[in-house]
Amino acid sequence: MTVITDKRPRTWPARLTRRLSSGVVQAVLVVTGLIWITPLAGLFLSSLRTERDNAGSGWWTALAEPGQLSLDNYSTLLADTGITQAFWNTVLISVPATTLVVVLSALAAYAFAWLEFPGRDALFLVVVALLVVPVQVGLLPVAKLFGQLGLFGTIPGVVLFHVAYGLPFAIFLLRNYFAEIPREMLEAARMDGGSEWRIFAQLVLPVGRPAIASLAIFQFLWVWNDMLVALLFADSASQPLTVALQSQIRQFGSNIDVLAPGAFLSLVVPVAVFFAFQRHFVQGVMAGSVK
Known part of the structure; x- marks a missing residue:
C-alpha cells in the first residue's frame, strides 16, 4: 500500500521561498537589484571624477573613458x-x-x-x-x-x-x-x-x-x-x-x-x-x- 504525503510547504514563509526560487522571479529580482544599485554606482563614479568632468557630462561616460577616474577627490x-x-x-x-x-x-x-x-x-x-x-x-x-x-x-x-x-x-x-x-x-x-x-x-x-x-x-x-x-x-x-x-x-x-x-x-x-x-x-x- 502506497501512502501519498503532501510535501508542499505549509507555512507562508516556506511557500514564499519556494515561489521566489523560480527562474523568472530570480531574474526580476536581479533586474530590480541592478536598478536600485545604479544610483550608488553613479555616486561612486562621480566621486572619482573631477568637477569639470561632472559638470560637462554624466557619470556613465566614465565607463567608456576610465581615464576620467582618479582618487584625487578622496x-x-x-x-x-x-x-x-x-x-x-x-x-x-x-x-x-x-x-x-x-x-x-x-x-x-x-x-x-x-x-x-x-x-x-x-x-x-x-x-x-x-x-x-x-x-x-x-x-x-x-x-x-x-x-x-x-x-x-x-x-x-x-x-x-x-x-x-x-x-x-x-x-x-x-x-x-x-x-x-x-x-x-x-x-x-x-x-x-x-x-x-x-x-x-x-x-x-x-x-x-x-x-x-x-x-x-x-x-x-x-x-x-x-x-x-x-x-x-x-x-x-x-x-x-x-x-x-x-x-x-x-x-x-x-x-x-x-x-x-x-x-x-x-x-x-x-x-x-x-x-x-x-x-x-x-x-x-x-x-x-x-x-
Missing part, C-alpha cells in the same frame, strides 16, 4: 581636517549611542519579560506610550535642559538624546523577543542555582542574539544618518559628517567633487555594518514566522 577630502573631524565625530556619536541602547534595553527587556516587581505592567505601558512621541516634540525642551547642564553643543549631549529616544522602541522589541523564550528553560537554570545575572548573560543573550543584532543595525543606521538632532544639538566642533556635508552645500553650492566622495564615505560604513551582521539581521526579522 585625497583632497581626507586632507580637509573639518571633514575628517566630522567623520570621527560621527563614530564617537554612533558607537556609544548604539552600545548604550543595546545594553540598557536588553537589561530592561529581560526585567519586563521575566522579573516580577511592583508596577511592571504599568511601567511597560509607559514605555509603549513613548513610542508615539515624535522626536520634534522633545527638541526644544531637551535643548533648554542641555543648556542648563552644559551639554548643549557637545558629543555627549547628542549621544544622550539618541539614547533617550532609542530606548522605548528597543525595549519594546527585545521584551517581546525575550518573552518568547520557554519558561521551562529559565526555571531549569534557576533550579540549577543560576543567578538572574548569570541567566541573563549566559542564556538570554545568546538566545536573543538575532534580535539584538537587528536592533543594533537599526539603531546604528538611524544615528549614523541622522542630521536633525545633530543639526540642533551639535556645534561646529562636534558636528557629524551629515551636518558637515550639509554645510558644504550651504557654503559652496554644487561642489560635487567634495559632496560625492563625502556622501560615499558616509555610505560605506553603514553598508559594511549591515553586511557584517546580515545573517543575524535576517534571523531576527524572520524570528517567530516559522514554527
